[in-house]
Amino acid sequence: MSGDPCDRCEELLQDFLDRTLTDVEWQEAEGHLAGCDYCARRYRFEESLRKYVRTSAVERMPPGLMAKLDELRGLDATA
Amino acid sequence: MSETGPDTEARRIATQARDRARFEEEALSLADQVYRVARRLVGSREEAEDLVQETYARAFRSWSSYTPGTNMRAWLLRILTNLNVDRGRKIQRTPQTQPLEESDYYLANKMASAGGEEVLEADDVVERLSQDSVVKALSEIPPQFRDVVVLVDIGDFTYADAAQILDVPIGTVMSRLHRGRRALKQHLAEEALT
Numbered sequence: 372m373s374g375d376p377c378d379r380c381e382e383l384l385q386d387f388l389d390r391t392l393t394d395v396e397w398q399e400a401e402g403h404l405a406g407c408d409y410c411a412r413r414y415r416f417e418e419s420l421r422k423y424v425r426t427s428a429v430e431r432m433p434p435g436l437m438a439k440l441d442e443l444r445g446l447d448a449t450a
Numbered sequence: 451m452s453e454t455g456p457d458t459e460a461r462r463i464a465t466q467a468r469d470r471a472r473f474e475e476e477a478l479s480l481a482d483q484v485y486r487v488a489r490r491l492v493g494s495r496e497e498a499e500d501l502v503q504e505t506y507a508r509a510f511r512s513w514s515s516y517t518p519g520t521n522m523r524a525w526l527l528r529i530l531t532n533l534n535v536d537r538g539r540k541i542q543r544t545p546q547t548q549p550l551e552e553s554d555y556y557l558a559n560k561m562a563s564a565g566g567e568e569v570l571e572a573d574d575v576v577e578r579l580s581q582d583s584v585v586k587a588l589s590e591i592p593p594q595f596r597d598v599v600v601l602v603d604i605g606d607f608t609y610a611d612a613a614q615i616l617d618v619p620i621g622t623v624m625s626r627l628h629r630g631r632r633a634l635k636q637h638l639a640e641e642a643l644t
Contacts, residue, residue, distance in 0.1 A: 377555075381553060381554055381555045383615065384552065384554050384555075385628055385631070389609075390540045391609070413554070414557050416562075416575070417535060419608055420558075420576070420635070421603060422639075423576045423584070424584050424603060424634065425603060425604055426586035426598075427582075427583070428490055428585060428588060428604050430485075430490075431482065431485075432481060432482045432486075432497075432502075433495060436481070436503075437478070437481060440478060440502070440506045441478060441500075441511050443503070443506050444478075444510060445470075446476045446507055
């Protein structure tokens with residue numbers, strides 16, 4: 372991959388956070404992040420944003436639903 | 451029938467009842483996680499409750515088609531996402547447009563610029579978003595992208611599980627996930643700027 376190393380680092384961002392990079396790509400990203408504050412900030416931002424998305428989107432099961440599900444036990448396959 | 455026939459049959463029935471009870475216990479222990487995903491796939495709490503109940507009704511009826519030892523959470527979610535499609539979610543008000551393809555850094559910078567400063571710290575950015583901004587943004591991205599984002603980023607499913615649940619190739623999961631995340635951020639960035 373030629374060109375700007377920050378562009379390359381940006382390309383690796385999502386897979387880095389998903390932990391799906393190959394060892395070689397991982398080292399490539401880590402190596403660049405160690406010396407590039409610009410990319411390091413953006414990686415940290417993305418990671419925090421993911422946490423924010425997760426915590427904001429989670430809604431607990433309403434009370435009463437569990438009892439309704441429990442009543443479904445034993446349903447006949449032919450019913 | 452042999453002499454031991456009735457006894458064997460009784461044992462078979464007892465074993466089946468036990469297996470079924472175990473299956474139901476395990477399925478119910480996952481209800482909160484199933485609901486969490488369902489809630490973000492549909493527009494309202496009532497719809498999510500209905501969808502989860504339909505899912506469990508179908509799961510309990512077809513419990514014998516579940517292979518013990520495999521991922522039950524993914525099995526339940528596969529039923530749920532199929533039911534959701536069957537329910538004709540096309541009528542939902544979600545626009546069917548393709549998400550824009552802005553890059554990750556561009557979107558991060560755009561969110562940061564909402565504060566009129568160069569500093570990029572997530573805490574500063576999310577402070578400018580309202581409580582329900584993520585929920586709203588999720589509801590505005592096209593369903594095929596939203597499904598994957600919800601499964602992976604909120605439901606904690608792997609790419610492989612999401613591919614199995616949605617019955618699409620893993621590469622499709624990855625591309626929809628990346629595009630869905632960008633679409634989500636695009637909405638958040640717009641909100642941060644307003």
